[in-house]
Amino acid sequence: MWGHEIRAMASTHAIIAASVFMATVLPAALVRGFSVYGTHLLWLYSVSGAVTAVSVAVFWLLGITPPTKKHTVGYKLSRLFRSCLYFFLSCLFFHTVVVLYGAPMIESALETFSLAVLLTSLTTLRCLCVHGPNVQAWIRVFSRHGAMSVWDTCLQITVACTLVGAWVGAFPIPLDWDRPWQVWPVSCSLGSTIGFLTGLVAAPAWIHYHRKHLTYKCK
Amino acid sequence: MKRLRVLWLLLWMCALYAVGIYLFVGGFLLVRLEVNRTSTCGDVLQPGEEPKDFCRVRPRFRRAVLLIVDALKIDFAWFDPNNAAPRAYENKLPVLEETVSSRPAHSRLYPFRADPPTTTMQRIKGFTTGSLPTFVDVGNNFASTAILEDNLIHQFGQVGKRVVFMGDDTWENLFPKKFHRSLPFPSFNVKDLHTVDNGILQHLYTTMVGDDWDVLVAHFLGVDHCGHRFGPDHPAMADKLTQMDGVIRSVMDRLQNDTLLVVMGDHGMTDTGDHGGESQKETDAAIFLYSPSPLFSAPPSQSEPDVVPQTDLVPTLALLLGVPIPYSSVGQVLLPVFPPHGQTEDAVGGLTQLEALWINAKQVNRFLETYSGMAKDIPAESLSQLKAEFSRLSSEYLATVRQGRPPSPQLAASLQAYLTSVRDTCRATWARFSPLKMAAGLAILAFACLTCFVLSELSLALIREDGPGLRAPVVAALMAGVCAAVGQLSARGYVEVAWCLAAAALSSELLFLWRARRFGTAAAEMNGPRASWLTPRRLLAPPLLVPLLRCASLLSDSYVIAEGRVVTFLVFSLALYIPIRLNWDGLLLPPSHDPLKAAGLLPSPALSPSTVRKESGTLLACLGLLVGSLYLSLSFHACREEQGTCQPSPFLSPLSRLQDNRLKNLHYVLSVLALGLWTYLLRRCLRHYGNLNSASGTVFAARWVLLLLSVCLALYWAVSATPEDSFRNLAELIGLAQLALPRVAFCLLGLGLSLIWLDPLTVFAKTRAAASARSASLPPPCYRASTGISPQAELHHLIPQIYQRMRRSLDDGEASGGVEADGRPAVEAYGLGTVYSAPLLLFCGLLGMGLLLLHPEAMALSFLLLLLEMGALLHIHASSTTLSGLHATCPGGFNVPWTPVVLWSLAATQFFHATGHLPTFPSIQWGAAFVGFPDGHTGTVLPASLVTLNTFASHILFSAGCPLLLFWPLVCEVRGSRAGRACGEEGEDAAMEMRLRENPQQFSSALLQLSTRYLFVLGAQVFASVCAAAILRRHLMVWKVFAPKLMFEASGFLVSSASLLIGVTLVLRVDVAVSRWFKRLIPDASR
Structure with missing residues (x-):
């Protein structure tokens, strides 16, 4: 029934996953001494930058974003501004949550904030792309009957996978193995990235297998 | 209600766990x-x-x-x-x-x-x-x-x-x-x-x-x-x-x-x-x-x-x-x-x-x-x-x-x-482990956990007559114990008590499980197949996943070392899960205006949008409070020697050891403020629900003992913080005060607790038409369960909750007509709505103060956090119950779901760490034994019990307060939620906790279920640490980490189960008193 949409979604996800892959490989070729553990922040920002750029571009090209009501330049500018503001606020929100979870408050604030940026670019950015700067709509999407389209279901799955990945990523930190990936925030950012990639794969697959049971209300 | 039945079942359950622990520890710790x-x-x-x-x-x-x-x-x-x-x-x-x-x-x-x-x-x-x-x-x-x-x-x-x-x-x-x-x-x-x-x-x-x-x-x-x-x-x-x-x-x-x-x-x-x-x-x-x-x-x-x-x-x-x-x-x-x-x-x-x-x-x-x-x-x-x-x-x-x-x-x-x-x-x-005893202990504990789980699932049937009773398992236990003793006597010539206990416990567990299984299949045949208990889907749901993770964490030395933070992490995760889950079910936000609903095609929501908004607001505010106290509680942790870079909390040292005078004063002021706030919050809560009006012992305790106790504590801290050489002339006086003040506090505590025990009712009945109500021809008395006594308070409070004592079945039409004609109830009872929870709350409050006395002064801040977190958890539980409409669907469905129970028991462990304790022997706060006894003791029982009280303070408070989880949704219930609901005739007029009284069977079963669920979560942790000690007995860290952890977990469990029993008994005691009160008021309607 939605073969077309699922195909579009799968290819979008393939592009995004490729961008994560390139963001890991390209700097290794360009920057000397680059490694995921050693220069972790660089890797982190390159991944979140790549994901941000590619998602915005792909979703804009596909036209998933709900059509704006007005077409004036001022309105578009204010939308853009609000999106940026929400992006930043979401970074702060994630930062707070991570600190409340027990991350060091002062010592590695930069690392914590970088993790927040990564989480934002993997989760909030997608919400922005799909629903625009509308927090009410975001909250409503994450309920059992809140999904209005295939893309909403996909949003639910990827966001949940990413957050669960980051949560599970915190588990190895107290262990006394002395591995480089146990350093804060490497395991969490790796966990969230792996969770995100899993979500990218799982979402189209899940939707494909459940396409008989999925029904959406009209918008 | 079947009070003794609940108590016996819980006692039996605790005894099973205790036997398992005793056997294992006897084989493991030499x-x-x-x-x-x-x-x-x-x-x-x-x-x-x-x-x-x-x-x-x-x-x-x-x-x-x-x-x-x-x-x-x-x-x-x-x-x-x-x-x-x-x-x-x-x-x-x-x-x-x-x-x-x-x-x-x-x-x-x-x-x-x-x-x-x-x-x-x-x-x-x-x-x-x-x-x-x-x-x-x-x-x-x-x-x-x-x-x-x-x-x-x-x-x-x-x-x-x-x-x-x-x-x-x-x-x-x-x-x-x-x-x-x-x-x-x-x-x-x-x-x-x-x-x-x-x-x-x-x-x-x-x-x-x-x-x-x-x-x-x-x-x-x-x-x-x-x-x-x-x-x-x-x-x-x-x-x-x-x-x-x-x-x-x-x-x-x-x-x-x-x-x-x-x-x-x-x-x-x-x-x-x-x-x-x-x-x-x-x-x-x-x-x-x-x-x-x-x-x-x-x-x-x-x-x-x-x-x-x-x-x-x-x-x-x-x-x-x-x-x-x-x-x-x-x-x-x-x-x-x-x-x-x-x-x-x-x-x-x-x-x-x-x-x-x-x-x-x-x-x-x-x-x-x-x-x-x-x-x-x-x-x-x-x-x-x-x-x-x-x-x-x-x-x-x-x-x-x-x-x-x-x-x-x-x-x-x-x-x-x-x-x-x-x-x-x-x-x-x-110098030899006894593997047989260890295995027997493990088996008994495992079956005890299973029995506890089954008990919590079958609680309603157990309270009814037709369910599997306790008599057969107890008889089986006695017989097996005697058989084991006789067998040992004939084979070896002497009796080892441990094996008799093991035989008794195992046989009674197995018999109970077998009977429960038979009963379960019989029930399934009657009611059709029901959902199986242990499907992977249920196990992976966060309320059971979190305790599972907690148990798994006990098997790793790194996680045991970092236990304080691990538990905080888990509590935080589970608390965040509540609003996410509610939102997933679409209950957190008021429903949007849907054309279908407006047309009346879908049933209208149970709660009005404004109620939903208010309840969600409460929920989120309490979540904020919970998260805040969780985060702040991290700053009260002590350090294990394995944690290299960790700095112990500055609040852990007693005031007398602080050198800097300004810091000392600051700590003192903060502690006294926290103490004052603790007292104020308790009294405020009691007053809000109208429990401070009558002249009973409990009210006296709430009004005066609480106050005197806090004054005593503040004075004692001041005295014990004075440097020894500053007031030479007053040295004798200070010495005397150091001896007398804590003893006075202990006496006050004993007085308060016994007053609550002896006279737990906090209800104030005001007769409107005293003379006429006595005559038989007049309408039977009705009363309010209202809050304040002053007209002002009456105005301020919710609509006075009118509670009609006479159930319709007892009433004849003429009598109810009389009430309507009269228009005013004859007796007003203030504080009836919180008649069960008020004494329990006060009990915990007084007990908390007594336990605080045994801690370093600055721990008052941590105890305040504990109170706040308790309140936040209760309110979160109440709001989520209201939002998910559990009480609206059926009257008397008082069952407490797993999530709050797990949160409650994890919070006990969390505050064990946040009051400066650690599961290691060097970290035991021996100073507690000398509070009120500065010159030492002659015996060993008193200091040991003081140190136990100090070590397991948070376990005691949370376990004794566990029945509050059952009452709080009723205390905070929203009137509108049940309006227009035909849930049964009798539930109509009963309000707040009187609904429990109206459904004595469901009350008993819910109380039993709550307690067994709590015991299950605690017992699972004990089982996990027992497993850790048994499996890892060759581990490098076994004598440093796992064995002390096992000792602390086991004794924590024993203390918790004892205080849980005390809490439940107090509730039952209140129930007895309430029945007597009603009997006095309406002699003919006695139950």
Whole structure:
């Protein structure tokens, strides 16, 4: 029934996953001494930058974003501004949550904030792309009957996978193995990235297998 | 309601858990009493007329060098010249073999067998006291790790030998201030191979050349750390052993003729480099004896021992160096180093073999007599056998000495046999795990968890008559216990209580489970198939996933070390799950305007949008409060020694220890503020629900005892914080106040708690038409469960909740018509809506203050956080219940879901850490025993209970307050939620907690379910830590992390279950009082 949409979604996800892959490989070729553990922040920002750029571009090209009501330049500018503001606020929100979870408050604030940026670019950015700067709509999407389209279901799955990945990523930190990936925030950012990639794969697959049971209300 | 039934079921459940814990701990933790006597030089051990002073005799050796190479396994010490390709640890100590073969009269190398547990501290205790240390050596002083039993170091000091120590700093903790000179180096970092060894080497040779020592102890750690880090088969081990080879050579070069050298390992290691367990690889170390003067009278022969037990070092060294054998040594002298009879002339001043054996046997017998007088854990018949054997030997020996004839070789052999059998008896008692008991304990605990789970699922059926009752399991338990006792009596002649208990517990559990299963299938046949309990989907749902993770975390030492943070993390995760779940179900936000709904096609929502918004707001605000107190509670944690960089919380030290006056004042003001807020919040809550109006005992306690108690506490803190030298004139007064104030507080606490117990009702009944209500023809009384008594309060409060006592079934139409005509209820009862929760709340509040008294002052802040978190959890639970409409769907569905129960029990553990406690023995706050008793105690019961109360304060508070989870949704219920709902006739008029009274059966079942769920979560944690101790009993950290954790978890469970029972009993007591109150009001409607 939605073969077309699922195909579009799968290819979008393939592009995004490729961008994560390139963001890991390209700097290794360009920057000397680059490694995921050693220069972790660089890797982190390159991944979140790549994901941000590619998602915005792909979703804009596909036209998933709900059509704006007005077409004036001022309105578009204010939308853009609000999106940026929400992006930043979401970074702060994630930062707070991570600190409340027990991350060091002062010592590695930069690392914590970088993790927040990564989480934002993997989760909030997608919400922005799909629903625009509308927090009410975001909250409503994450309920059992809140999904209005295939893309909403996909949003639910990827966001949940990413957050669960980051949560599970915190588990190895107290262990006394002395591995480089146990350093804060490497395991969490790796966990969230792996969770995100899993979500990218799982979402189209899940939707494909459940396409008989999925029904959406009209918008 | 079936009060006794609930209580009996809970008691039975707790007893099952306790039996399981008792059995496991009995098999795992071996307890030995410490004998606090010391041997002296005057002990008459030699037969003869004049008691000659043992220490005056010139000893065989004047000095000794003890080189302890930690984890020097016997395999490391052998040398095999034919081995062409030695592994990293083979053939690296050639010096031992060279010396043994070139100078056989001077040296010997033996395997040296340690007793489990093969950990360094236990081993040092072992080869200095000569006894078999168990995990718990019950001594006088639990707080310090210092050895109080008689030991070699002590004996050396007694005769004036100067003991110089260098190396592993464990010794410094075990023998504080016992050394003439001490050079300890930090042993904690297992990754550091060289610090300790290099530190020793810097000082060893210079010390040896000097003349400022008699006994030199050097403890090298490099080999052990190398094993832990790389394993034995690693080039680093080769380097380390080669270094040790050089050390032994240089030490031997510097020895003088009157000096004995002992090179020994304290334990071995497994192939992975670990130790702690009981396998032969771990227990077999090496011992190498050497002296420049001839040490052995005969060359190595067949009579040499194959293996030297570690305990044997103590008597041997003591007799060689001329000190008395430590009192509680059970070792046996190493015979080859003593000359046989008739050769004493050439060995100067030495004892013969027989003399040494006799002294040894006499000392061992003396110890055995003392010990069997103190403790009963050595089996009686083996004890009497040993005694008979000793008296036979002693008469034979004395006869030999008196007649002056050469002793028969049989005598020496039988003395040796006697010593060996004593040691074997002691070892069987103290130093062996009992796997059978451990397995039985594990099985009982596992079945107890399962039973608890089944009990919580079947609670409703159990309360009804037709469910599986308790009588059959109890009868089965009794019968099985008696059978086990009879079987033991006939088979072995004596009864061990543990096995009777095990049989009883197991049989009653199995019978109950079988009956429950049969009952369950019968119910399924009647009602159709129901959802299975343990599907993977249910297990992975966060409310059960979180306790599962928590239990799994108990199996890893890193997580146990970081337990405080781990639990906080889990509580936070589960708390965040609640709003996410509600949002997923679409209940968090008011439903949007849907055309379908507006058209009436869908049923209209149960709650109005404004109510939803308000409840969601409460939920989120309380979540914020919860998260805030979780985060702040992290700053009250103490530090384990394993946590390297951790800084203990500054609030943990008592005020009197703070030097800075401004800081002291700040802490004091903060503590008093927290205390005031605690009091205010409690009173505020009680007043809000109208519970402060009547003249009962509980109200008195709430009004005055609470206040007086807090004043008492604040004064006591002020007094105990004053520096001793500041008010000289008032010293006596201060001393008196330090004694009196806490005792007054204890008395007030006792008064308050007993008042609550005796008179728990907080209801104030106001009769409107007193005269007319009495007459029978008038309408039956109706009353309000309202809040305040003043008209103002009446205005302020919710609509007065009218509660019609008469149920419709009792009422006739005429009577109800009368009420409507009258329009006003005849009796107004204030505080009836919170009649159950108010006494419980007050009980917890008072108890919390009493427990706070036992803590350092600044912990008041942490206790305030505890109260706030409790409140936040209760409100979150209430709001989410309202939002999800659990109460709206059916009347009397009071069941508390898993999520709040899990949160509640995790919060108990979280505040265990946040009140500055840790599951380790050194971190127990012993100061609590001296609150109100500054001069110490005479008994042990009172200080032990004070310390227990201090340690498990948060467990006690949370368990006693557990029934609040049942009441709070009712207390906070929204009137509108039930409006227009036809849930049954009788639920209509009952309000708040009176709904519980209206449905006594559901009340009982919900109470039972809540308690069993709580017990299940706690019991699962105990089970997990028991599993950890059983599975990881060879782990490096077992005596440092897992065994203490098990002890704390188990005792925490016992304390929690006891206080849970107290809380439930209080609720039932209130119920009795409420029934009596109603009976008095309406005699004809008694139930």
